[in-house]
Amino acid sequence: MSIPAALEALSSLLKDRLVRSKSDLDLHGRSETHFAPCPPDAVAYPQTTEEVAALMRICTEQGCPVVGWGAGTSLEAQALAIRGGVVVDFARMNKVLEIRPEDMDCTVQPGITREALNVDLRATGLFFPVDPGANASIGGMAMTRASGTTAVRYGTMRDNVLGLEAVLADGRVIRTGTRARKSSAGYDLTGLLVGSEGTLGLITELTLRLQGQPEAVSSGVCAFDRIEDAVAAVMETIQMGIPMARIEFVDAAAAAAFNAYAGDTLPECPHLMIEFHGSDAGVAEQARRFGEIADEHNGKGFRWSSLEEDRRALWAMRHNGYYAILASKRGAQALVTDICVPISRLAQAVEETRADIAASIIPGPILGHVGDGNFHAILLVDPERPEELDEAKRLSHRMVERALTLGGTATGEHGVGVGKLDYMAREHGQAWDVMGEIKRALDPQGILNPGKLVRGN
Amino acid sequence: MSIPAALEALSSLLKDRLVRSKSDLDLHGRSETHFAPCPPDAVAYPQTTEEVAALMRICTEQGCPVVGWGAGTSLEAQALAIRGGVVVDFARMNKVLEIRPEDMDCTVQPGITREALNVDLRATGLFFPVDPGANASIGGMAMTRASGTTAVRYGTMRDNVLGLEAVLADGRVIRTGTRARKSSAGYDLTGLLVGSEGTLGLITELTLRLQGQPEAVSSGVCAFDRIEDAVAAVMETIQMGIPMARIEFVDAAAAAAFNAYAGDTLPECPHLMIEFHGSDAGVAEQARRFGEIADEHNGKGFRWSSLEEDRRALWAMRHNGYYAILASKRGAQALVTDICVPISRLAQAVEETRADIAASIIPGPILGHVGDGNFHAILLVDPERPEELDEAKRLSHRMVERALTLGGTATGEHGVGVGKLDYMAREHGQAWDVMGEIKRALDPQGILNPGKLVRGN
Ligand SMILES: Cc1cc2nc3c(=O)[nH]c(=O)nc-3n(C[C@H](O)[C@H](O)[C@H](O)COP(=O)(O)OP(=O)(O)OC[C@H]3O[C@@H](n4cnc5c(N)ncnc54)[C@H](O)[C@@H]3O)c2cc1C
Numbered sequence: 043m044s045i046p047a048a049l050e051a052l053s054s055l056l057k058d059r060l061v062r063s064k065s066d067l068d069l070h071g072r073s074e075t076h077f078a079p080c081p082p083d084a085v086a087y088p089q090t091t092e093e094v095a096a097l098m099r100i101c102t103e104q105g106c107p108v109v110g111w112g113a114g115t116s117l118e119a120q121a122l123a124i125r126g127g128v129v130v131d132f133a134r135m136n137k138v139l140e141i142r143p144e145d146m147d148c149t150v151q152p153g154i155t156r157e158a159l160n161v162d163l164r165a166t167g168l169f170f171p172v173d174p175g176a177n178a179s180i181g182g183m184a185m186t187r188a189s190g191t192t193a194v195r196y197g198t199m200r201d202n203v204l205g206l207e208a209v210l211a212d213g214r215v216i217r218t219g220t221r222a223r224k225s226s227a228g229y230d231l232t233g234l235l236v237g238s239e240g241t242l243g244l245i246t247e248l249t250l251r252l253q254g255q256p257e258a259v260s261s262g263v264c265a266f267d268r269i270e271d272a273v274a275a276v277m278e279t280i281q282m283g284i285p286m287a288r289i290e291f292v293d294a295a296a297a298a299a300f301n302a303y304a305g306d307t308l309p310e311c312p313h314l315m316i317e318f319h320g321s322d323a324g325v326a327e328q329a330r331r332f333g334e335i336a337d338e339h340n341g342k343g344f345r346w347s348s349l350e351e352d353r354r355a356l357w358a359m360r361h362n363g364y365y366a367i368l369a370s371k372r373g374a375q376a377l378v379t380d381i382c383v384p385i386s387r388l389a390q391a392v393e394e395t396r397a398d399i400a401a402s403i404i405p406g407p408i409l410g411h412v413g414d415g416n417f418h419a420i421l422l423v424d425p426e427r428p429e430e431l432d433e434a435k436r437l438s439h440r441m442v443e444r445a446l447t448l449g450g451t452a453t454g455e456h457g458v459g460v461g462k463l464d465y466m467a468r469e470h471g472q473a474w475d476v477m478g479e480i481k482r483a484l485d486p487q488g489i490l491n492p493g494k495l496v497r498g499n
Numbered sequence: 500m501s502i503p504a505a506l507e508a509l510s511s512l513l514k515d516r517l518v519r520s521k522s523d524l525d526l527h528g529r530s531e532t533h534f535a536p537c538p539p540d541a542v543a544y545p546q547t548t549e550e551v552a553a554l555m556r557i558c559t560e561q562g563c564p565v566v567g568w569g570a571g572t573s574l575e576a577q578a579l580a581i582r583g584g585v586v587v588d589f590a591r592m593n594k595v596l597e598i599r600p601e602d603m604d605c606t607v608q609p610g611i612t613r614e615a616l617n618v619d620l621r622a623t624g625l626f627f628p629v630d631p632g633a634n635a636s637i638g639g640m641a642m643t644r645a646s647g648t649t650a651v652r653y654g655t656m657r658d659n660v661l662g663l664e665a666v667l668a669d670g671r672v673i674r675t676g677t678r679a680r681k682s683s684a685g686y687d688l689t690g691l692l693v694g695s696e697g698t699l700g701l702i703t704e705l706t707l708r709l710q711g712q713p714e715a716v717s718s719g720v721c722a723f724d725r726i727e728d729a730v731a732a733v734m735e736t737i738q739m740g741i742p743m744a745r746i747e748f749v750d751a752a753a754a755a756a757f758n759a760y761a762g763d764t765l766p767e768c769p770h771l772m773i774e775f776h777g778s779d780a781g782v783a784e785q786a787r788r789f790g791e792i793a794d795e796h797n798g799k800g801f802r803w804s805s806l807e808e809d810r811r812a813l814w815a816m817r818h819n820g821y822y823a824i825l826a827s828k829r830g831a832q833a834l835v836t837d838i839c840v841p842i843s844r845l846a847q848a849v850e851e852t853r854a855d856i857a858a859s860i861i862p863g864p865i866l867g868h869v870g871d872g873n874f875h876a877i878l879l880v881d882p883e884r885p886e887e888l889d890e891a892k893r894l895s896h897r898m899v900e901r902a903l904t905l906g907g908t909a910t911g912e913h914g915v916g917v918g919k920l921d922y923m924a925r926e927h928g929q930a931w932d933v934m935g936e937i938k939r940a941l942d943p944q945g946i947l948n949p950g951k952l953v954r955g956n
């Protein structure tokens with residue numbers, strides 16, 4: 043039982059689709075954030091479910107770790123093979139298998155990216171709404187239970203995956219869910235797999251809910267002097283039930299970074315960026331009501347537009363936010379935090395975080411999907427100065443403690459990976475043990491993404 | 500290890516809250532449908548989580564089956580102790596623990612009924628939207644993953660439970676979920692427990708999402724000559740993205756039963772019953788758009804009203820539908836079917852079902868939450884005539900086969916219980932084995948609701 047024996051068998055299974063070149067290993071050993079590189083022993087590029095099942099049987103027989111890979115954009119080092127073994131890159135399983143406009147669903151392979159899927163959907167008048175900004179793979183998004191800017195309206199991957207095909211540790215291929223919109227037929231295995239970060243199985247197919255493209259879309263920006271005011275406006279908007287499609291917070295430091303990166307001209311103060319979806323009349327009414335709420339909370343210069351180009355410019359700015367912030371400190375790496383709290387605690391959580399960062403030695407602009415109570419401080423560290431990473435970890439730790447104390451979670455959307463593992467016991471108590479028991483029932487040898495998500499994995 | 504020894508220990512734990520009177524056993528041995536009565540050995544009425552945990556430890560030690568009981572309204576004999584043992588009735592754990600209007604959530608004990616909860620919520624301007632018609636308990640609704648008339652707008656129990664407290668088979672008390680609106684912190688244990696029919700643990704607390712009472716509500720009825728037309732109108736309404744709050748189908752036989760039961764005066768033909776939630780302008784626009792669609796599909800006499808009394812009368816009629824239908828055949832019992840199919844297959848599924856029933860020896864009016872693709876034929880049998888139950892089972896079997904062939908599920912909302920157990924292998928394939936593996940990991944002795952949901956339980 044050994045990794046070399048597994049690689050030998052895998053290489054006769056996959057031929058040149060088992061790759062061990064340094065460049066490929068390096069590419070699959072990096073993450074987008076501050077984690078140290080950690081190349082796997084090999085990268086596999088399967089093309090069919092049968093190949094994935096055969097691969098899994100080999101790895102089980104040889105006790106070789108198996109780690110899925112979508113687009114590699116996850117932020118907590120989820121896709122790094124920290125115990126070695128084989129990374130399974132789904133780049134060649136990236137097809138749309140079926141689109142069923144009349145049922146507003148589709149079936150895809152895991153490697154397709156959300157942007158490619160939306161291009162394929164365009165002609166149908168439908169779209170897949172979950173939008174983490176990064177051009178992530180649908181399989182990776184399901185595995186981290188991703189969400190992003192539109193979750194406030196359309197939900198997260200939890201809400202938008204109807205069913206899965208998965209290959210379990212022992213090579214069994216299962217299908218979960220049906221194409222019915224709801225079911226009470228037993229345990230929700232789809233829901234159990236979504237968010238499992240590849241620790242229970244590899245996903246080889248996904249059936250997704252789609253949404254109709256709204257008749258009208260408009261978007262806008264509103265500036266605030268104070269964080270409290272911006273957050274209070276968000277809270278009231280949500281409580282009034284205004285069906286916001288997006289409602290994003292950006293602090294003054296983030297606004298400054300956007301300006302410097304792309305020549306934007308935002309006033310350097312907190313902002314909300316919003317989008318409305320609906321009928322022409324509906325969108326106008328929503329914008330009017332939001333405008334009134336913003337006014338009451340000293341919002342300034344709220345303007346909205348239905349022009350496609352304005353909208354694209356706004357969201358390009360927001361979606362480049364991470365890179366703009368990274369660029370604001372030369373040579374920096376980021377520790378990205380991701381707490382989510384009940385909406386009534388959002389102002390407190392953001393303000394205390396802001397104050398903590400202001401008193402620290404490192405910068406940390408804040409961005410957030412605040413309609414869900416979720417925000418990120420992008421803590422910027424110089425990789426040459428270990429004291430900065432220590433400081434970022436201290437700030438991150440305080441954020442998580444704060445979130446848990448306020449009834450929230452250590453990670454609203456980025457997942458556990460390596461970076462949040464140490465908080466699972468605190469967040470879940472004995473329920474974390476139960477996760478481990480489920481893991482061991484389905485993967486007794488612990489070959490699936492070892493070192494992640496559950497205790498002692 | 501024995502049931503009598505367990506009862507002795509339970510009786511010193513609970514004193515007069517462990518009941519063995521014939522009347523109480525009989526009450527907890529019946530279901531609302533055709534299943535033969537099956538009284539448990541005792542009924543327990545715990546008052547605290549600690550008592551539930553102590554009870555569970557005793558039952559595990561003695562190998563005594565434990566079956567939860569909410570309001571006993573489930574339709575597949577889920578709450579019957581078919582292997583004997585103790586039924587745990589949550590009637591005395593029925594408090595609202597906390598309502599947090601600013602976060603639009605609340606925490607309740609499992610025994611509270613949805614009607615009682617909504618009375619308590621009234622002053623807050625919020626409501627709990629899941630509405631199975633019956634005045635079920637919130638705990639029971641979570642355990643069957645209930646939905647009902649409003650799921651098309653607000654989702655099912657899957658979407659509306661944020662977190663749980665549960666007592667596992669070994670007496671451990673776990674908490675799942677947080678009060679954050681979303682989280683990526685590990686396996687979704689809340690989602691795993693919802694719909695588990697008491698086979699993985701007893702639920703002692705639930706945190707629920709609430710909804711703001713809409714500014715305006717209006718409702719209406721529309722008649723159709725043909726089932727196909729009614730269903731086509733539903734499909735188009737859903738595909739156009741009109742945010743219906745309710746869209747219910749009733750066939751001619753059901754309309755006739757409603758008339759006979761409560762003196763209603765519906766024309767005896769298929770109908771849609773609808774409700775709109777929104778702003779005054781929004782509701783009017785939705786009604787107008789729905790009216791146009793209904794017109795195109797030969798809908799007749801669509802009228803809508805915002806009067807509270809009209810609305811109450813309409814939904815009282817619909818919610819009494821089951822009893823109206825039962826009363827339409829003297830002394831009848833019902834076998835209630837519950838298939839759910841992709842919306843594009845709904846017309847076919849309803850029509851073929853209708854034709855099957857028309858050709859059979861028993862009546863079977865059809866009702867459905869058709870916005871989700873879910874409908875019920877209420878198959879009426881004379882309990883004295885076994886051939887009628889056989890016929891109902893044959894018809895039900897054909898419906899399930901049809902649903903599965905069309906990409907749907909054997910049960911959209913009622914759950915598995917005893918009645919749908921035989922279809923789980925067909926619906927889930929090997930994924931059903933995986934459910935069994937999870938069950939055995941968490942309840943190795945199989946004391947929690949034995950005989951239900953998983954194979955060989
Ligand atoms: C600039 C930037 C902005 C971002 N913004 C957001 C945001 O707003 N919201 C948000 O939610 N996330 C955000 N992210 C994080 C990231 O995009 C998400 O975590 C995304 O879901 C990762 O998808 P991926 O395809 O890159 O997955 P990967 O990183 O490749 O993998 C993620 C996890 O899934 C596993 N995996 C991948 N494919 C499979 C498979 N087929 N079977 C089994 N396991 C598999 C991997 O092993 C790993 O554990 C952002 C990232 C960046 C770089």
Ligand SMILES: Cc1cc2nc3c(=O)[nH]c(=O)nc-3n(C[C@H](O)[C@H](O)[C@H](O)COP(=O)(O)OP(=O)(O)OC[C@H]3O[C@@H](n4cnc5c(N)ncnc54)[C@H](O)[C@@H]3O)c2cc1C
Pocket residue numbers: 531566567568569570571572573574577578589609610630631632633634635636637638639640641642643644645646647648696697698700701702703821822912913948
């Ligand atoms: C007239 C009528 C109409 C109906 N219409 C609908 C409908 O439209 N939609 C729908 O979804 N359902 C409908 N139902 C079915 C029923 O109301 C639901 O299944 C409901 O969820 C059952 O809730 P209950 O409190 O009665 O649960 P029970 O019947 O008491 O129990 C249901 C299951 O949950 C378990 N359980 C109960 N409480 C707990 C607990 N605290 N911990 C662990 N396990 C527990 C039981 O063991 C059992 O397995 C209808 C029923 C009737 C009689």
